[in-house]
Amino acid sequence: MxxxxxxxxxxxxxxxxxxxxxxxxxxxxxxxxxxxxxxxxxxxxxxxxxxxxxxxxxxxxxxxxxxxxxxxxxxxxxxxxxxxxxxxxxxxxxxxxxxxxxxxxxxxxxxxxxxxxxxxxxxxxxxxxxxxxxxxxLRGGTDVVTPPTVDPAHAAVADQSRSLPAEWDDVPPPSAREVTAAGAPTAAGPKRANLVIWKVLAGWLLLGSTIAGTLWYLAEWERQQDAPLTASALGTVTATRLGADDRIEVAYHDDAGDEWRVRWRPRDADSYREGGQVPLRYDPTRPDEVMPEYPEFFEFEPPQRIVFAHIALLPGFVLAWAWTWRLGRWTLGTLRRGRPAQASVRVAELHWGTEPTSYWLELRSEDRTWYQRVVWDSRLVHWLHRNPWSAERLPSSVELRRCPGFRRMYLVDVAGVGRLWPASTARSRPPINYELSPVELSSLGFTEPASRHLKMLLALAALAGGGWLLAGPPGAAYLLALIGGYQLWGGGAPWRGFYAVRP
Structure with a gap:
């Protein structure tokens, strides 16, 4: 468990x-x-x-x-x-x-x-x-990747550069009294509003609206498929119990007097006997395009486009429902009274990844330690940059507001930052598929290469193109909103994530 x-x-x-x-x-x-x-x-x-x-x-x-x-x-x-x-x-x-x-x-x-x-x-x-x-x-990680061969001369230069101390490493960490006196924020200090919640609400509303738009487009497409079936006729059942599907054969005559035959699978095979009548509709320009007047009495395989579209919509339904549940817990959590606690900021890296993916908080309250992921916010990055000692070496005083639910989830109020919204439930152990480590301020000025941005844009363009072919513009917008929704669900770190502050 x-x-x-x-x-x-x-x-x-x-x-x-x-x-x-x-x-x-x-x-x-x-x-x-x-x-x-x-x-x-x-x-x-x-x-x-x-x-x-x-x-x-x-x-x-x-x-x-x-x-x-x-x-x-x-x-x-x-x-x-x-x-x-x-x-x-x-x-x-x-x-x-x-x-x-x-x-x-x-x-x-x-x-x-x-x-x-x-x-x-x-x-x-x-x-x-x-x-x-x-x-x-099951084991919380993947196979260890063997590092590539490195030139010994380059490795020596890299080791020498890494051994150089950073500017804040030359200065001993101040005491908690000095940090407070220097103006580091505490739970009793001034609070700032954190509006990251609007980003989450916008993503949730966008996902819901694109799901509704995709369903409307599919319904409109089905109506367009039935629109040409304007002519009507009365067919006669000529054969029953055909093959393994117990289908019936129906013969009818079009306006020109030509006879056509079609086979359908009734929901109740005993309801149709040879010689019985079946009302139907057909396309006058293409009499082979025909449907029964009451299709609810027959079993039809849905068009492949509809099947694939509903499969693609399934994760969107799940995510929209999960976001609704989480937003409800957040709303009730804001009504609860906060209690003091200590928190340290951590960054998470996937065991099989190469860079940080989200922010986690290590919360200590009542002799218990909890680990919880939070929604990414640039204000937290800037606060870490301004307060390196309080962020790295001394835990910060925060207030916790527990959200109702079976599993723990806390709204975390940090003075000088605002409210940090949870992106996961709180657990008593670190996540098994992440490695949590302290924030390295030296990495905040790192810039990702333009080639990575181009690859991401090409991948998103290909995804949007597939959604367009599947369900038109609403399908393309839905897939992009789904990717954004999953990104927000996991913390919402952008492509440059933790590197938004320049030194």
Whole structure:
């Protein structure tokens, strides 16, 4: 339980990927075992094609066909089995396909004897990917990266430069009385308003509005797809219980008198008999584009665009709900009375990263120590730059206001800075996937290279382009708002994060 509570934001993002990988491994393993049983000890026979279902996949249009199966000796008959193979064009009704099934209760016909080899390989690949991402989550880090080879002469010069003392290291740290007398802020000193909360609220509102805009765009797109279906007709059911999906075949005549046939899968197959009537709508310019007048009585596969869009919207829904819950806790926390405590500022670096990612506070209250991440604010950076001793070597006096909830979360009031808003719950142990270290003021003047900014901009542009293709301008805005929302959720440090102060 402690390890679960120690999981951080980045770990929770990796867990869905791990679940998908292990789920894919299990799924492929089940199919591989069934294919192996069909090849070794299964029943050989023929399937008479009765129905083919269209699927618009990433590789183009494909068809999955099914029909009744009869074993070679005629002893076993299965009402409907599905061919594992997919076809670029539907097979004609009545076509016979030879293959094997795993047993009398099977529902899949296999025509490739070596299929289980490929499925087992894919299962192993999924399993390996899942273990690769699960291992750092369980142990709180990743493999140690071997540093590159460095020229000994350059290494000696670097060691010599690092050994040079910084300007504040030559001066002994003052006592707590001297720091207070020099004007270092304490909990009783003047407070400043901290307006970083508006940045969080803006990100939360932007995420919610882009989610709503994306849903509106998808609904509008679906309405545009149905708009051309202006003509109506009365179709006649000509066949029922077709293939493994129990679909029905409906024949109708367009305005020109030509006959067209379409197949649908009803939710209740017993409700439609041969000779029954089905009202429908179709496009006069393209009579093959047809839909039932009451589509709620039939099962239709949603368009691939809609499926991908809803998958992309899922993390946005989760994040918006989580932000709503956190903002509610913040609001109730502001109504509570503060209590004194001591705090030290720490920077966090991922074990597998190369630079700081967020600010943490080490809070000491009532002989207990808590670690909590806070939302990034430039005022904290400037305050650290002005008060190096109080920030580095002496804990600062603060006030804590506990937010209601099952897990601890504190609003931290720091005189001279304002209110620091929590970006995580408070835990009794340091985070397992971060290394917390004191703030190094010498790094506040570091400037990131322009190439990194360009790479980030290109990545965001590619992400926005994918969202535009998926759900238009609202989709592009949603993906960018989602990235910004996750950034705020994890502390909100910008690209230059802790390097906003120039020496």
């Amino acid at each position: 402690r390890r679960v509570r120690g999981l951080e934001y980045h770990d929770w993002l990796l867990l869905p990927l791990v679940v998908v990988c292990f789920g894919g491994a299990i799924w492929m393993s089940v199919i591989a075992v069934d294919s192996y049983r069909a090849e070794h000890g299964g029943l050989a026979g023929d399937v008479t094609i009765e129905d083919c279902v269209f699927a618009d996949t990433d590789d183009g249009p494909e068809w999955t066909c099914s029909g009744p199966f009869v074993s070679a000796d005629g002893a076993v008959r299965i009402d409907a089995v599905t061919l594992h193979d997919r076809f670029r064009a539907p097979l004609e009704d009545g076509t016979t396909v030879a293959g094997t099934v795993s047993g009398p209760s099977a529902d899949t016909l296999y025509t490739d004897d070596q299929l289980w080899w490929w499925l087992a390989g894919v299962a192993v690949a999924f399993l390996g990917i899942g273990i690769h991402f699960l291992r750092p989550i």
